[in-house]
Amino acid sequence: MDENIRKLKELVSQSDNIVFFGGAGVSTESGIPDFRSVDGLYNQKWSYPPETILSHSFFERCPEEYYRFHREKLVIDGVKPNRAHLRLAELEKEGKLRAVVTQNIDGLHQAAGSENVLELHGSILRAYCSKCRKPYSADVMNHGEGVPRCSCGGVIRPDIVLYEEPLDEDIMTRAIRCIRKADMLIVGGTSLNVYPAAGLINYYTGNKLVLINLSRTEYDRYADLVIHEKIGEVFSQI
Ligand code: CNA
Numbered sequence: 001m002d003e004n005i006r007k008l009k010e011l012v013s014q015s016d017n018i019v020f021f022g023g024a025g026v027s028t029e030s031g032i033p034d035f036r037s038v039d040g041l042y043n044q045k046w047s048y049p050p051e052t053i054l055s056h057s058f059f060e061r062c063p064e065e066y067y068r069f070h071r072e073k074l075v076i077d078g079v080k081p082n083r084a085h086l087r088l089a090e091l092e093k094e095g096k097l098r099a100v101v102t103q104n105i106d107g108l109h110q111a112a113g114s115e116n117v118l119e120l121h122g123s124i125l126r127a128y129c130s131k132c133r134k135p136y137s138a139d140v141m142n143h144g145e146g147v148p149r150c151s152c153g154g155v156i157r158p159d160i161v162l163y164e165e166p167l168d169e170d171i172m173t174r175a176i177r178c179i180r181k182a183d184m185l186i187v188g189g190t191s192l193n194v195y196p197a198a199g200l201i202n203y204y205t206g207n208k209l210v211l212i213n214l215s216r217t218e219y220d221r222y223a224d225l226v227i228h229e230k231i232g233e234v235f236s237q238i
Pocket of ligand 1: 022023024025026027028029032033034035036037040103104105106121188189190191192193194212213214215229230231232
């Protein structure tokens with residue numbers, strides 16, 4: 001067995017308050033592109049850069065273009081949790097993992113059976129009216145045509161945090177609390193480029209910080225164990 005995997009297994013066996021903090025790379029093995037990999041959304045052609053389309057001001061100004069991008073690039077039908085999502089859900093059931101803190105908006109941790117999931121950036125599986133806040137089924141938004149509208153005339157929007165919008169304070173506070181108390185923090189599938197989410201790692205003060213990411217990150221030098229491999233493959237071995 002690979003030395004890194006052996007070490008990871010050992011750290012997991014010594015822990016019973018693990019928190020997992022992840023990003024888009026957790027779902028690439030399920031067939032959902034991330035942002036910053038070579039085949040990620042930032043390297044695909046579109047009329048505007050994704051960070052522009054996924055911003056609050058753009059959504060208000062050009063909802064048609066937003067929805068074209070949303071349905072073509074963010075909604076991928078038939079995706080299933082991969083071995084990383086599934087093993088994390090098992091670790092929760094075994095009483096070892098306390099929470100999954102995710103930047104993802106795809107709902108795959110819950111689909112895998114994880115219960116304590118803190119979605120920092122919301123979910124494309126929920127929708128609401130931007131004017132009266134009435135909740136709507138995600139289907140209207142993810143599969144309809146044109147700009148979905150509420151009976152009050154407002155534009156229906158995804159329950160995700162767009163660029164220029166603040167994170168939900170309650171979720172952020174809960175994430176900080178979990179990470180502070182964790183005896184082991186596993187960070188995976190995130191470039192740690194998007195703030196304030198990436199800064200959460202600084203709240204961990206223990207000595208079992210594990211980073212699992214295909215590419216290097218700014219935080220590699222602070223980690224007790226760094227694994228540059230596919231996260232689904234790693235989790236299938238522990
Ligand atoms: P990112 O900046 O695209 O970084 C992803 C990281 O994952 C990169 O460093 C990759 O090297 C790494 N990676 C890719 N595949 C794997 C793999 N199989 N195993 C291990 N590492 C891998 O994405 P972040 O999450 O860091 O950025 C935060 C954004 C991306 C959040 O706002 C998300 O909402 C947003 N996003 C989410 C999804 C999703 O919900 N699935 C998809 C695309 C973007």
